[in-house]
Amino acid sequence: MKTIEEIYQIREKTRKKLGVDAPASETRIVVGLATCGVASGAKPVYDAFKKAIKENKIKKVTVGQAGCIGMCKFEPLVQVFVPGQPVVTYVNIGADAVSQIIEEHILGGKPVAKYTITQE
Amino acid sequence: MSKNVSSVTSLNDTAFYKNQYRIALRNCGIIDPENIDEYIAYDGYKALIKAYSSMTPQEVIDVIKASGLRGRGGGGFPTGTKWQFTKNSVGDKKFVCCNADEGDPGAFMDRAVMEGDPHAVIEAMTIAGYAIGADQGYVYIRAEYPLAVKRLQIAINQAKEYGLLGKNILNTGYNFDLEIRLGSGAFVCGEETALMNSIEGKRGEPRPRPPFPAVKGLFAKPTVLNNVETYANIAQIILNGAEWFSSMGTVKSKGTKVFALGGKIVNTGLVEIPMGTTLRTIIEEIGGGIPGGKKFKAAQTGGPSGGCIPPEHFDIEIDYDNLIAIGSMMGSGGLIVMDEDNCMVDIAKFFLEFTQEESCGKCTPCRIGTQRLLEYLEKITSGNADMQDLEDMESLCYYIKDNALCGLGQTAPNPVLSTMRYFKDEYLAHVRDKKCPAGVCKKLLKFIITDACKGCTLCAKKCPVGAISGTVKNVHTIDQAKCIKCGVCMESCKFSAIIKG
The missing domain is CATH 1.20.1440.230 (NADH-ubiquinone oxidoreductase 51kDa subunit, iron-sulphur binding domain)
Known part of the structure; x- marks a missing residue:
């Protein structure tokens, strides 16, 4: 059982980790994995990111999940939080896009424009 | 949306998100729903701690009352008043229940909250328990939502591990426990008395009211029952105050409402907008309009209990009372857009079948x-x-x-x-005319070949029942007795010579 004090400590620690108030120390890749995301094929994308990070022994990058972000037609959705940079949202992502995102964005520092939203 | 084609890197920059304001969905798509620490990071359980340490149960109820929050399941009953009635009822045991039996066709707001932010429901129910004097809660959720059930159970387990549920919560001396009850998807079990019967293990049938659940609810004890989305607002109201919440919305409907936007619309999705937003803003700006340049015919709100809103009410400010005044209702938040290809009699029939x-x-x-x-x-x-x-x-x-x-x-x-x-x-x-103007009702539908026919014979080849006859370069005809009204001829005609009549 935690005390109120410990809950506040968890809050501060996790805010740091997630980079809520100040840039985080790690890059986060977050895949939308609610029923809607899973139905449109987000699970293989999540697995592919996990595998790529592990196989390439990439340090300071975590792969996580989130619920529904609300925009059904763009599923599967992936958000990339690079510390100190604006969030990048990738849309309609398949597992085949993962290696390019890892290479150019996560390692190369340049978002892959063709997987972001293009609007008219 | 701007006319120029541009690339945006974040969803937050799209027209879809710019008109939204997220309270109930604040953490959906942001935090990991299976990690309680991330919920805590975004002020999770802070409202519970605030209530326990600096507010009396009556003060909690007063804040909810003053906020003007009304039930998001559809009825729109003031939440604070409901809590007050239950608090005032005499009983040796009281219960807090959550209605997560989202049954309207096309609605998925509650599922999104439970899959994306399950702790928000747990925290709010614990606060409700403190306010009314209950130490036991039940979430009634449909078995058709396996992922929501799984995440909610994980969240309950984590909350218990942290001492945020159970006995002597955070060493404050207060107790509250939570259990999941699965429903089998009967629509009537979303009705409050039927839901309680179902939790009790009885047949899911409604019972006459009064007595209302606040007096005699689950196991004949005073019970508060709120919808998932209602609960999702509670912690934010406690943290930010009643004034903050009631500054949004219309005179009688405060805060925001989540809608599951579907049907003939470009951006299908989950949107949360301040009460009082017009239907036009939702459909044209957030929803991106109707695909294929078709004409808007109606918006259906409230699911099988609601009604269809015609174009002349396109600029109505959406709130509980305005929707009822025009013969529809808020319902739980399904919003289905229809265009000229929808037959309104057929729509009514669809809901009646349901x-x-x-x-x-x-x-x-x-x-x-x-x-x-x-x-x-x-x-x-x-x-x-x-x-x-x-x-x-x-x-x-x-x-x-x-x-x-x-x-x-x-x-x-x-x-x-x-x-x-x-x-x-x-x-x-x-x-009167035995015609379906939208060409949907098959029994009233007739395909007719006009003089624009070039006699290419394509339709005759495509017709699966051989109902079309004619010779090359001569206008063809359809044998109405044989025609099964599948529409293949109309789709395949390169000269638009076939029309619905």
């Missing part, structure tokens, strides 16, 4: 009434009805509304009444 099948059968007006109503609609859509049938159907609608036992039956005729009110001409076309 309620007729979901009627539990306990009371006669609903059991037999919905069946009779459906028969009228079938008669109309097959071209066999006369004007007397239309009149009889309308009076049957009012009879069912006045006499059914629970909300399911009392609202079941709404889709018929609202479409008759705004789209009477379509009913008349079906009854």
